[in-house]
Amino acid sequence: MSAERVNWWVLGLGALVCLPLVWVLASGFGKDPHALPENSLRGKAAPDWTLSSLDGQETALSELVGTPVVLNFWASWCRPCLSEHPNLLEAAERYKGRVAFFGVAYDDDRNSALKWLATHGSRYPNLWDPGHLTAVDYGVTGVPETYFIDRAGRIADKVAVPLSFPQIVEKLEAML
Amino acid sequence: MIALIALALAAEPACTPLDDDQAVTERTLELAAGLRCPVCQGMSVAASSTEVAVGMKNQIEKMVREGYCEEQIIDYFIERYTTWVLLEPPAEGSNVLIYLAPALVLMLGLIVVALQNRRRLASVTGEGGPLLPDEAVLRQRLLDELDLD
Numbered sequence: 001m002s003a004e005r006v007n008w009w010v011l012g013l014g015a016l017v018c019l020p021l022v023w024v025l026a027s028g029f030g031k032d033p034h035a036l037p038e039n040s041l042r043g044k045a046a047p048d049w050t051l052s053s054l055d056g057q058e059t060a061l062s063e064l065v066g067t068p069v070v071l072n073f074w075a076s077w078c079r080p081c082l083s084e085h086p087n088l089l090e091a092a093e094r095y096k097g098r099v100a101f102f103g104v105a106y107d108d109d110r111n112s113a114l115k116w117l118a119t120h121g122s123r124y125p126n127l128w129d130p131g132h133l134t135a136v137d138y139g140v141t142g143v144p145e146t147y148f149i150d151r152a153g154r155i156a157d158k159v160a161v162p163l164s165f166p167q168i169v170e171k172l173e174a175m176l
Numbered sequence: 177m178i179a180l181i182a183l184a185l186a187a188e189p190a191c192t193p194l195d196d197d198q199a200v201t202e203r204t205l206e207l208a209a210g211l212r213c214p215v216c217q218g219m220s221v222a223a224s225s226t227e228v229a230v231g232m233k234n235q236i237e238k239m240v241r242e243g244y245c246e247e248q249i250i251d252y253f254i255e256r257y258t259t260w261v262l263l264e265p266p267a268e269g270s271n272v273l274i275y276l277a278p279a280l281v282l283m284l285g286l287i288v289v290a291l292q293n294r295r296r297l298a299s300v301t302g303e304g305g306p307l308l309p310d311e312a313v314l315r316q317r318l319l320d321e322l323d324l325d
Contacts, residue, residue: 010288017280024270040258107227132231133238139256141214141228 040139042158046071046149047137051127054105054114059125061153068099068156068175069149070168073106073140076116081144084162085120091168092123099172104129106143150175193243204237207249212263220263 041047046069050060061069072088074081092101101124105113110128117126129135138147141160148157148171156175159167194200208222213229221229221236232253239249253261267275 007291010284010291013284013287017277017284020273021277024273027270038258040255044255131234131238132227133235136228136231136235136256140231141257 041155043154043156046147046153046155047134049127049134049137051104051129051134053125053127054110054117057125059102059127061149064100065153066151068151068172069147070099070101070172071104071138071147071149072102073104073135073138073143073145075106075108075143076112077108078143080162082120084144087163087165087168089121089123090165091172094169095172096123098176100124102127104134106132106135106140148172148175189239189243189245190248191243191245194240200237200240203240204233207236207240207246208233210250210263211253212257212261214257214261 046061048061050058050062052058070088070091072084074085088101088103092099095101103122103124103126105126105128113126113128127134132140138145138155139158144160144162146159146163147155148159150156157171159171194203205222208229209220211221211232213219213221213224213226213232215226215228216224221232235252236249239252244252250262259266265271265274
């Protein structure tokens with residue numbers, strides 16, 4: 001094709017259509033396909049729950065308004081949960097009477113969860129979530145996942161990796 | 177407490193509750209088919225048997241039984257997992273381009289074809305301005321073959 005035959009109108013129109021499309025598609029390459037969605041409940045009211053602990057005692061979030069709450073989803077088969085557990089126990093001891101700690105057994109069976117707690121220790125109630133309804137209500141995608149609920153009953157923060165003790169302290173100090 | 181009450185009021189069911197088990201199951205699977213399983217690779221909640229997907233199906237079923245409308249149920253999941261949870265992304269922001277792309281490309285193709293046809297017609301009939309040297313030769317050859325001269 002000679003230079004005189006190039007139709008600049010068609011070429012320009014084609015570029016106008018194709019370049020933004022290429023840009024949209026290319027921007028997808030910068031995203032991690034394994035990245036989990038960001039929880040958009042942060043700053044919003046924490047979904048209420050009434051759950052029984054593994055030893056049968058019922059608790060409701062609505063009864064805890066005025067007290068910061070740490071809600072940790074865990075499982076007995078989850079290795080990262082095991083590394084996080086001593087940090088939660090230590091934090092629960094330090095903030096005893098000021099912060100309410102709860103564990104929620106996720107994708108587990110009751111006996112395994114109880115056995116795990118007997119082996120690794122427990123200083124706060126661990127709840128049973130039938131049908132994972134509470135987990136879905138919070139947008140849980142796996143374990144461990146920890147939700148920090150402030151005095152007003154709002155989700156102040158969510159962490160989807162095992163928490164270190166300093167991280168827990170930092171988040172709680174921000175809420176107290 | 178105020179926050180919890182506000183959440184409860186904002187989420188009042190607005191549709192008729194379903195109580196027929198088969199209808200509930202069908203509705204649940206239909207809605208679950210449009211949601212992306214958060215821990216799978218491009219799989220819908222309906223197709224996945226992971227615990228997260230099972231929990232999500234349980235929640236959909238509960239909401240269907242309680243009388244939540246389709247839009248309310250979808251919004252519930254978007255609130256927790258963002259629009260990422262939708263297998264069919266909404267036509268908003270830069271996503272609009274993806275939805276418009278087929279129509280735009282078709283339009284562009286039609287314009288190109290129309291321009292080419294016009295040029296071809298003009299070169300045969302001699303309209304459309306002076307011909308380039310090679311076009312003139314081709315035109316003459318064509319007219320000779322057609323014996324129109």
